[in-house]
Amino acid sequence: MGRWERTHEALAQAALELFAEHGYDATATAQIAERAGVSEMTLFRHFSTKEALLLEDPYNPLIAAAVRSRPPGEPVMRTLVESIRQAWSRIDTEDATALRARLRIVAEATTLRGAVERNSGATVAALIDALADRGVAATEARVAATAVIAGLGVALLEWARSDRITLDTALDQALMVLGGA
Amino acid sequence: MGRWERTHEALAQAALELFAEHGYDATATAQIAERAGVSEMTLFRHFSTKEALLLEDPYNPLIAAAVRSRPPGEPVMRTLVESIRQAWSRIDTEDATALRARLRIVAEATTLRGAVERNSGATVAALIDALADRGVAATEARVAATAVIAGLGVALLEWARSDRITLDTALDQALMVLGGA
DNA sequence: CCCAGAAAAGTTAGTGACTAACATTGTGGC
DNA sequence: GCCACAATGTTAGTCACTAACTTTTCTGGG
Numbered sequence: 001m002g003r004w005e006r007t008h009e010a011l012a013q014a015a016l017e018l019f020a021e022h023g024y025d026a027t028a029t030a031q032i033a034e035r036a037g038v039s040e041m042t043l044f045r046h047f048s049t050k051e052a053l054l055l056e057d058p059y060n061p062l063i064a065a066a067v068r069s070r071p072p073g074e075p076v077m078r079t080l081v082e083s084i085r086q087a088w089s090r091i092d093t094e095d096a097t098a099l100r101a102r103l104r105i106v107a108e109a110t111t112l113r114g115a116v117e118r119n120s121g122a123t124v125a126a127l128i129d130a131l132a133d134r135g136v137a138a139t140e141a142r143v144a145a146t147a148v149i150a151g152l153g154v155a156l157l158e159w160a161r162s163d164r165i166t167l168d169t170a171l172d173q174a175l176m177v178l179g180g181a
Numbered sequence: 182m183g184r185w186e187r188t189h190e191a192l193a194q195a196a197l198e199l200f201a202e203h204g205y206d207a208t209a210t211a212q213i214a215e216r217a218g219v220s221e222m223t224l225f226r227h228f229s230t231k232e233a234l235l236l237e238d239p240y241n242p243l244i245a246a247a248v249r250s251r252p253p254g255e256p257v258m259r260t261l262v263e264s265i266r267q268a269w270s271r272i273d274t275e276d277a278t279a280l281r282a283r284l285r286i287v288a289e290a291t292t293l294r295g296a297v298e299r300n301s302g303a304t305v306a307a308l309i310d311a312l313a314d315r316g317v318a319a320t321e322a323r324v325a326a327t328a329v330i331a332g333l334g335v336a337l338l339e340w341a342r343s344d345r346i347t348l349d350t351a352l353d354q355a356l357m358v359l360g361g362a
Numbered sequence: 363c364c365c366a367g368a369a370a371a372g373t374t375a376g377t378g379a380c381t382a383a384c385a386t387t388g389t390g391g392c
Numbered sequence: 393g394c395c396a397c398a399a400t401g402t403t404a405g406t407c408a409c410t411a412a413c414t415t416t417t418c419t420g421g422g
Contacts, residue, residue, distance in 0.1 A: 173321060178328055373415090
């Protein structure tokens with residue numbers, strides 16, 4: 001692990017801790033840099049925005065693969081819903097708790113409303129690509145992908161907040177609704 | 182029209198002009214205040230954020246009314262899609278051009294990705310209320326409403342950018358996709 | 363007409379995210 | 393060890409937005 005990766009990790013770690021302790025808004029980027037033992041400027045060289053410190057997961061390209069395996073001629077929304085169901089079917093408990101910790105922070109920060117959607121642009125783009133291979137027009141693909149990802153984001157946030165539902169059932173319910181049931 | 186409304190309007194007007202001239206990001210709030218003949222502080226007393234200068238339309242409560250008129254037991258996504266179709270069926274050309282002008286600015290500003298969604302929270306809330314009257318659970322309602330509004334937003338942006346499609350057809354296509362066709 | 367009192371706007375000083383330009387220090391390949 | 397370059401530091405700034413406080417402008421009752 002080179003120097004770059006080490007400070008990168010240190011920054012992400014420090015950010016998570018501080019956000020959990022004092023909340024997102026109440027944590028200054030200067031603090032994060034300090035705890036990571038680094039200057040503020042360096043922080044912004046590693047993460048282009050404060051948001052990125054929280055939301056820098058590479059989201060599953062698994063979904064895109066699943067899209068390509070769906071039967072042809074299927075309605076777009078259904079394709080997406082089923083693909084997500086497939087891709088997320090096996091998320092270990094470990095990842096789930098980590099995800100929950102992050103989403104809790106998002107759920108509590110007013111400033112971050114919409115940050116998830118903005119950040120999921122990469123996921124949407126991947127989905128559009130996969131749909132294009134199936135002959136779906138770009139605009140329709142973008143509409144459907146954005147809608148599904150937005151809906152999914154809401155479901156995940158509610159799951160993270162509630163503490164009463166498993167990730168699986170939360171996803172199932174959301175995908176059912178999005179699929180038109 | 183009292184003093185408050187006059188400066189309010191002057192600010193919104195100045196913002197639109199400057200955004201159209203130089204783009205959203207390249208326009209400082211200080212400039213807007215100056216053109217409106219007012220201090221920067223006053224600007225923020227009228228509009229809580231820079232975004233609000235662009236996105237301060239009261240979105241149709243018509244949609245919520247339409248939701249309540251749909252047949253019971255209908256799938257949620259279908260209810261929403263049909264309600265929107267109903268509510269937006271008669272938008273005059275005048276409103277359409279104004280809308281287009283605003284959306285063009287949004288489409289060109291990277292910073293504003295997600296701003297529309299964040300701002301449409303009120304619309305989503307209204308839809309959730311209307312759906313609650315029909316016995317739809319809160320989480321499901323939120324998932325569906327967020328998804329539909331997000332998808333709709335994408336369609337509107339593409340329409341504003343393209344210049345080749347009418348608002349009606351853009352909406353039709355999007356709603357069809359969202360409805361599961 | 364005048365003069366409280368409130369509504370609207372101004373002033374000043376600051377915070378916090380982010381950027382630009384340039385100087386400095388570590389690190390890995392030869 | 394040396395050298396190129398990657399990684400970090402420093403400084404000084406811009407811009408959105410806030411807080412505390414003062415001043416101007418309107419408005420209605422005597």
